[in-house]
Amino acid sequence: MAAAIEYKNISKSYGSNVVLKDFSLTLEKGEFITIIGSSGCGKTTILKMVNGLISPDSGDILINGRSIRNQDLIRLRRGIGYAIQGSVLFPHMTVEQNISYVPNLINKKEKQKTRTAVSKWLQTVGLDEELKERYPSELSGGQQQRVGIARALAASPEILLMDEPFGAVDEITRGQLQIELRQIYEETRITILFVTHDISEALKLGTRVLVMDQGKILQYGSPEELLCNPSTPFVKQLVHKTRRT
Ligand SMILES: Nc1ncnc2c1ncn2[C@@H]1O[C@H](COP(=O)(O)OP(=O)(O)OP(=O)(O)O)[C@@H](O)[C@H]1O
Ligand SMILES: [Mg+2]
Incomplete structure (x- = not known):
């Protein structure tokens, strides 16, 4: 291997x-x-x-x-997922849009699948579903960090x-x-x-x-x-x- x-x-x-x-x-x-x-x-x-x-x-x-x-x-x-220190989220996008950014690039047509995946990743990193519609500036530092990790994981990378x-x-x-x-x-x-x-x-x-x-x-x-x-x-x-x- x-x-x-x-x-x-x-x-x-x-x-x-x-x-x-x-x-x-x-x-x-x-x-x-x-x-x-x-x-x-x-x-x-x-x-x-x-x-x-x-x-x-x-x-x-x-x-x-x-x-x-x-x-x-x-x-x-x-x-390859990439997560770095501090807020590196797209400021003009909501939490949901941030997390689904890469999955949407990969499979444009499967919007519903991506939506379900966003919920799954939010849960995985311990974030409440209702934060989906918020913008990064409306989150705490720890929440932003979690969204960053969810975004890095959302493309199901083999390497993080x-x-x-x-x-x-x-x-x-x-x-x-x-x-x-x-x-x-x-x-x-x-x-x-x-x-x-x-x-x-x-x-x-x-x-x-x-x-x-x-x-x-x-x-x-x-x-x-x-x-x-x-x-x-x-x-x-x-x-x-x-x-x-
Ligand atoms: N674009 C650049 N131009 C010139 N020097 C650079 C550049 N990027 C990094 N360096 C230098 O290369 C060396 C290694 O940098 P690197 O960012 O890998 O360090 P690091 O181990 O991550 O440090 P830190 O713990 O401070 O983040 C440092 O001396 C840094 O100043
Ligand atoms: Mg460094």
């Missing part, structure tokens, strides 16, 4: 700033991969390479065994990219969103790449954790491996932060 995502000898620089150098990593299908590392180490870069928002200078990325080089990027993106999706919400909402996301993962078993600054979140949600520093992989392993067998003093210090809290 092909891996979900393969980074093959990726290099990426901005001027003299080398972000990734000969970065290689294979991510198996159905894993919940959490990504953690200091600011500027390349987390967003590796996420955006999956849906072609950033292209490598050299090397290749394979999605389901196929290089993204010769693929129609718009089509590729429709099969999440860039610090819970960074801007309060602790209680964050805890609830973590539980909901983990449930969605258990039910769908889609491949998830989830960037976070919070090591407890990384260890709690991930089936695999990727620890990066300055564009390099320090460790890629299960939460247990990181805790019991940290690869470097940096990883050891990082995971021990959670033990004290």
Whole structure:
């Protein structure tokens, strides 16, 4: 079986700033991969390479065994959910229109099917059906974040990219969103790449954790491996932060 995502000898620089150098990593299908590392180490870069928002200078990325080089990027993106921090909803569209945006692109004629799906996704992310008609500005930060996740899931993607999706919400909402996301993962078993600054979140949600520093992989392993067998003093210090809290 092909891996979900393969980074093959990726290099990426901005001027003299080398972000990734000969970065290689294979991510198996159905894993919940959490990504953690200091600011500027390349987390967003590796996420955006999956849906072609950033292209490598050299090397290749394979999605389901196929290089993204010769693929129609718009089509590729429709099969990959993308949720990022803060409100990225279309402000002039209602909640329902936001969630059904991609499904409507894919099957224009099946309006009823899409409507039913919107209700399902609202329920999945713990939102009341009556919020459907509201605009993003009429929602709380946590509600907007949930709509963002519902929208990312609505196209039934095989891969879900999440860039610090819970960074801007309060602790209680964050805890609830973590539980909901983990449930969605258990039910769908889609491949998830989830960037976070919070090591407890990384260890709690991930089936695999990727620890990066300055564009390099320090460790890629299960939460247990990181805790019991940290690869470097940096990883050891990082995971021990959670033990004290
Ligand atoms: N368009 C750009 N032009 C120039 N430099 C960039 C650009 N995008 C990113 N960078 C630089 O590339 C490096 C990696 O950026 P990236 O966004 O991947 O970091 P990150 O790990 O996601 O950081 P953070 O945790 O702060 O979000 C940083 O040094 C950043 O300044
Ligand atoms: Mg980032």
